[in-house]
Amino acid sequence: MFTGAQVASHNCASDCWIIISSNVYNVTDFLSQHPGGAAPILKYAGKDASVEFELVHSPNTIRDNLPAEKCLGPVDQSTIERVNVSTQPERNVNDAPALQTVISLDDFDNIAQKTMHPKSYAYYSSAACDLITYSWNRKSFNTIVFRPRVFRNVESLYVSSDRQKATSLIRHIHKLGYQALVITVDAPVSGKREADERIQVQMDTRSEISGAGKGSSGGIGKALSAWISSSLNWEDLHWIRKEWDRKLVVKGIQTFEDAKIAADLGFDGIYISNHGGRQLDTAPPALHVLYEIRRFCPDILTRAEIYIDGGIRRGTDVLKALCLGAKAVGLGCPFMYALSGYGTDGVIKAVEILRDEIETGMRLLGVSKLEDLHVDLLNCYKLEKVTWAGSKI
Structure with a gap:
């Protein structure tokens, strides 16, 4: 010892x-x-x-x-001599209010700001540049208005830059029995996540260690992105498909044109995502791209399963996505915040909140089954006005 x-x-x-x-x-x-x-x-x-x-x-x-x-x-x-890694006040999950007082996913976010380590929260909550895409992700759902019906019976992989490691990983998860492989394509490099970068600079500045050379900038996000291949392209589907004979999903689609390419190449699932607004700021919200697909190549909705994420915080957000043709939606930060403050119980609570909001919304819309959700339950007038309509300006 x-x-x-x-x-x-x-x-x-x-x-x-x-x-x-x-x-x-x-x-x-x-x-x-x-x-x-x-x-x-x-x-x-x-x-x-x-x-x-x-x-x-x-x-x-x-x-x-x-x-x-x-x-x-x-x-x-x-x-061992203890190292003080932060001069900021200690944050403790014991400071979190009782779980039963949490009634929305935004509550988990507010609590996480007070209980998570500042560096962890900065990484998970940061977005690119001026947070425009991050903001649009949430606001886009507000451009759609429901059209409820009445008198109705209403009783859910990064590809490593090392091809050998990526292949080894694919074979490993295949052996474990996973039924689907998701290939992330919207993060060839890390976006400019200023909150993440800023806290890294603050910590480097406070460091009393000398002789370590110039500190790396960019925070956690840019450090982790070094593992990700920036040369991944459509041709790589062939070697990935050779290693994987189960359901294959491409994540990070942001235009209907790329959605069509993915469908034509035989992807089983198309995951529309802008990485939570953490990559290219002013990129389109997923809801806009989903509407593009419905408008310009609706056949894709029956050829592949469509998933979206970004800005989803309410059960009504989920319902709007499903009405537009999404198979399912993804949420990241809300569950991370729930986990950070309350562990497994927090995640269960978050699921319960969403389930209650979804079920209530369905009843008020006049539907009793998810398959009864359809686009005619939506007023998409505002969404249509802000969705790409062609290259002519």
Whole structure:
């Protein structure tokens, strides 16, 4: 068993050890491979990096990226010098109000702002540049007005830049029995997520570690994007399809033209998404693209399953998407916020809130089954005015 002093003596780029979850790792050879650059690791050279690591990494990250021999063994916790990773006030999930007081998904967001670690919240909540697409995602649902009927019986993969790793991952999840593979295509590089970048700069500025070189900019998002292939194209479908014989979904479609290409190439599912407004700011909301598909190539709605995400916070948002032809919708941040404050119970509560809103909305619309939802239940006048109508200006 190592002591803290022994680990502390390995504190430079040519000899770098760190402590994570009570184990000592030799990461010297990994410094040049780290997606976020060497600086974030060197900041904790010879020290305990557990808190910083666990903010943004899964427990399997080390196992998947470091050879087993790089795990040198356990460390005596009583001998470790603690590192203060933040000068901001400690946030505690115990400060969250009682779960039964949460009545909407936005409540989870407000609570997460007070209970999540600032760095984690900045990563999950940040969006590109001026947050225009992020804002449009939510506002787009408000451009559609329902047309309720009465007197009716109303009793849910990033592709690695390393082709070999990507292939290995596909084979692994196939072996595990997963029935669908989702290929993300809207994040060849990370968007300019200013909240994420800003808090990274603040933390780098506060760092008392010297000799680590220029800190990496861009925050967590840009660091993680280094693992993602920026050369992925439609031709890659052939090798992916060769490795995967089950349902294949393309995620990140933002025009009806690309939706048509995906359908023609045989994708089983088309996932319309702008990455929650975190990539290209002023990109179209998913609802606009769904309307484009219905307007210019409606046959796609019967040739592939259509999914959308972005800005969905209410059961009525779900109903509008389904009425326009979506098979299902996706939500990310609301469940992340619910999980951060209340664990599994929070996620269950979020599902219950959505279910209640969906069921109530269906009854008030005059429908009793999801298959009864249709476009004639919507007034899309405003949505049509802001949806792409052709290249002629």
